[in-house]
Amino acid sequence: MASRRRVVALLTDFGTHDAYVGVLKGVLLGFAPEAQVVDLSHDVPAQDIRSARRLLASAVPYFPESTVFVVVVDPGVGTDRCALAARREGRLFVAPDNGLLAFLDQGRPAAEFRRIDADRWGLRPRSATFHGRDVFAPVAGRLASGLAFGRVGAVVARIEPGPPEPAASSIPGGLAGAVVAVDRFGTLVTNLRATDLEMLGTGGSLEVRLGARRLGAVRRTFADVPTGRPVCFVGSFGELEIAVRDGDAARRFRCGVGAPVVVRAVRAR
């Protein structure tokens, strides 16, 4: 049923100015010449595990079940940090054990983790600075070409959680959270999820504040307000977002990641 052309999706903080991404792909294709290689992004901020994890968690459910994800944001390369392989619902992942794959450990069904045996499956010699090329690409290529997941290495019982996500918290009559990302359009993405907002009750409307600024009710989409007006809505990945229609909210409100956001239920009068 699965295509012979297995998708291998790449997510790194390598940027696209240097040879790193190209070299990783060259090694990968040597092991998996038929792979369907897809760039998720190579523009994750350097060494920013949180950003990479958010991007990955958003993208995974939309990829075919047999996809192999190669995720390399690796400030600990050259230390004794473990190189992980993971499997959930047919999707496979390789990444350093630094929290990048922690979201797999939380959801259901449970993911299975293994420690990559780099001596067996990696390139030789192996550098102390570029395991994307020397470990993750060869293992991903082998997995895409049929290496059984169980042969990658020993089972890992507990993975590193990595940097914690900022948590949303309950406040009287509402929820307090924060901006966790600013997208290309200047839209502010928050850590308040649609499922959280629904618990605030449906007897009235929800009002949003960004810092001290009142932004009004939660709408369906940015097209529900006139051009140039701020608008709050549940975005396409289920998170509360703050935008300016046909504009740039981050620039307008001069704020970014970390800015406090509060949502309160307002009784219908």
Added chain:
Amino acid sequence: MASRRRVVALLTDFGTHDAYVGVLKGVLLGFAPEAQVVDLSHDVPAQDIRSARRLLASAVPYFPESTVFVVVVDPGVGTDRCALAARREGRLFVAPDNGLLAFLDQGRPAAEFRRIDADRWGLRPRSATFHGRDVFAPVAGRLASGLAFGRVGAVVARIEPGPPEPAASSIPGGLAGAVVAVDRFGTLVTNLRATDLEMLGTGGSLEVRLGARRLGAVRRTFADVPTGRPVCFVGSFGELEIAVRDGDAARRFRCGVGAPVVVRAVRAR
């Protein structure tokens, strides 16, 4: 005759820092695992329909006849704007109906337009903010995998023209136009086409002005002048361009999109 590996070419304003492009590709590959996916660009200025349309119109003739183009610059997502599919000479297109595909309506042979039945062919549920993922990717994937164009939805008689292109105009003894793009090398691309210039006659040479600055005659290529000198020539897409050899014309002349350009025929003496 056509390859089983149909080309699917992507053009968006999503940038490459967020998950948007990756997610669109994931959905696409779920429907079309054998597709040959190509990024035209994801760096179109945010919500800039004109730029995307120019880039697309330049690229289309160079792609195989069976290519499916996915074009998403979509400030009207979530409104009642139509989602279009189009066909011309075997090439297929999906895009919001906001002018992105208007150039297909002008050329010959005539293009055929249909309104995408998103309820039938899109993802469920469908967001109000990301139809690249929820509508255009699934329809493009289905088209690349064999869905007949005629089944996409009902025929559309008239599409939206979108923002008008700046027009070149006749002036005594010449043509007046403007810079419409600045490329990566700082070259100024104008809306004066080789075919327009030919109508100015061939009895002498053509002289170019950029604002008040005289730039001399139209040459064959930038290699026809010494390093560091300004040079005007008909570029590789048939438009008059203004460059500085081994330099950056936009920086040298401190101008960009909208700068006035005049070409006048000069009699041979």
Added chain:
Amino acid sequence: MASRRRVVALLTDFGTHDAYVGVLKGVLLGFAPEAQVVDLSHDVPAQDIRSARRLLASAVPYFPESTVFVVVVDPGVGTDRCALAARREGRLFVAPDNGLLAFLDQGRPAAEFRRIDADRWGLRPRSATFHGRDVFAPVAGRLASGLAFGRVGAVVARIEPGPPEPAASSIPGGLAGAVVAVDRFGTLVTNLRATDLEMLGTGGSLEVRLGARRLGAVRRTFADVPTGRPVCFVGSFGELEIAVRDGDAARRFRCGVGAPVVVRAVRAR
């Protein structure tokens, strides 16, 4: 043994904002519909032959033997500069004859060079400004689809060397070199190679200076120092590199390409 899906790897200075890369790919896929197309980078600084050559030389050994490399940094397009094709160890290359492929001429086994017969294998008409589209893409596509290398054009005895690489030189008790690149992480890459350092002897340690600043000994990897500390090590492509652990060395030391670097052997006491 080789896959039918031949890798075609692209390296240009076209950037990703314009239509240039997309158009090149469209032409390529018209000739080679089954190609496995890989972007090495399109973000080489405009017209910077040295940077492109460094990136290419780093990447080549990691690609499959049958890869076709398309390398277009082409300030001399439109002049009478030759369009080259090259072959070494099964890998094929097309590029302008301006030094981009000079590294193939130095290594062993010897590369074979031919002058592309653009009249025969290129697009018609052929522009004077965009041979990536009109010459290199069609020839690469044909080579990937089975055109014999020997039919590309006549043998070339001597290719252009292009801009010289800055050379490392011997000084009393050490080596003097320079920073030749700054990577995405702010790491300074030098032209001092591991093989050069080994010749300084192994009786003690090696000490590194960046300009007037002493940076200490050469380590195995950046993980060998605490966060925020400078560290020198042989990087993943065999060159001495200067980094700051979890930081940005270029910013910290306010230096870039051209900065002088000296390594001296220090006797064990």
